[in-house]
Amino acid sequence: MYIKRILLVIVLGGLLVGGAFAYMVYNAFFVPNTKFNNPEAYLYIPSEASFKEVKDQLEPLLENLDTFESAAERKGYASNIKGGKYRIKKGMNNNELINSLRSGNIPVKVAFNNQETLQSLAGRISIQIEADSLSLLRAFEEVDFLRENGFDKDNALSLYIPNSYEFFWNTSAFDFRKRMLKEYDRFWNRERKKKADALGMSPKEVVALASIVHKESAKVDERPRVAGVYINRLKKGMLLQADPTVIYALKKASGxxxxxxxxVLYKDLELESPYNTYKYAGLPPGPITMPDISAVDAVLNAEKHDYYYFVANVKNFGYHMFAENLTQHNRNKKQYIRWINAQKINR
Structure with missing residues (x-):
């Protein structure tokens, strides 16, 4: 009888201990543990983050950080942090939180356009992914990479096709560059290369001309006509005499x-720069900005006409008046000069 009582006590004690343990496990893993009101929250975890850094981000989002830490230790997450952007949903328990942080790295949208320099591109990208602007710029300017892929510092900007792309937030500068090279090769497909060949241009030269077209006209429907003017000049051996190239040269000279x-003033036309198309024939050494895809395609599908000149149309802002000869152009130009003087635009 005495032995039976002892066994009963042992069994009951075991049940109590087991129950307490089961409760602790349940509480640590399966009780909802969020305290934010929005449907979801996001964490940006650096690539080399410690568990403490993850906990610091989670602390304002969780009801009980201790139970999360206990569950993370048990599941091995505390010693296997992965960088990236992660979504946690309202009402998640610790088990769900850890599973999401372990394998739920979600992509971010990275968009860029119209940057004039590699420096400004690096700055634009750095606010969208983990890589900082300095590491990005170093990757963009790496001499060996540029040489191996047929670029130089002057035309390196043409490698980056402006668009919206999906990346993981923790993408490194070199992985970003690698992906952009793939996108460049994808963009310059057989059809586009064939059209460039027909113009007697390389893809980099097309982008250089497209950057001028982009700056000359914001009207997508007019860009093929503007491109046609410059192609006519190139074919005839005329100077491009593009004001945007002079503006770029002035900016580059001043830093x-x-x-x-x-x-653009007459004195600006004397600036000594390979980007000054009033002094140097042909295309500039590289793009003066990152042209829209529409500007690139405008060059590849340039309008065939006999125009060699154009000037801003003051009666239809945003568009231009085109001329086949200098007499017509000077007549059109007078209207523009009168208008710009009336606006007192001196610089």
Whole structure:
């Protein structure tokens, strides 16, 4: 009888201990543990983050950080942190939280366009992924990479096709560059290369011309006509005489690409720069901005016409007046000069 009581006590004690353990496990893994009100929250975990850094981000989002830490230790997550962007949903328990942080790295949208320099591109990308602007710029300017892929510092910007792309937030600078090279090769498919060949241009030269077209006209429907003007000039051996190239040369010479130059002065045309298409024949050494895809395709599908000149149309802002000869052009230009003087635009 005494032995039976002892056994009963042992069994009951075991049940109590087991129950307590089961409760602790249940509480650690399966009780909802979020305290934010929005449907979901996001964590951006650096590639080399410690478990403490993850906990610091989670602390304001969780009801009980201790139970999360206990569950993370048991599941091995605490010693196997993975960088990236992660979504956690309202009402998740610790088990779900850890599973999401372990394998739920979600992509981010990375968009860029119209950057004038590799520096500004690096800055634009750095606010969208983990890589900082300095590491990105180093990757963009790496001499060996540029040489191996047929680029140089002057035309390196043409490698980056402006668009919206999906990346993991923790993408490194070199992985970003590698992906952009693939996108460049994909963009320059057989059809586009064939059209470039027909113009007697390489893809990099097309982008250089497209950057001028992009700056000359914001109207997508007019860009093929503007492109046709410059192609006519190139074929005839004329100077391009594109004001945007002079503006770029002025900015490059000063090192200040943030300055706004609305008017090119006659003295600016004397600036010694390979980008000054009033002094140097042919295309500039590289793009003066990152042209839209529409500008690139405008060059590849340039309108065939006999225009060699154009000037802003003050009666239809955003568009231009085109001329086949200098007499017509000078007549059109007078209207523009009168208008710009009336606006008192001196620079």
């Amino acid at each position: 200040n690409f943030d300055q706004v130059i609305k008017r």
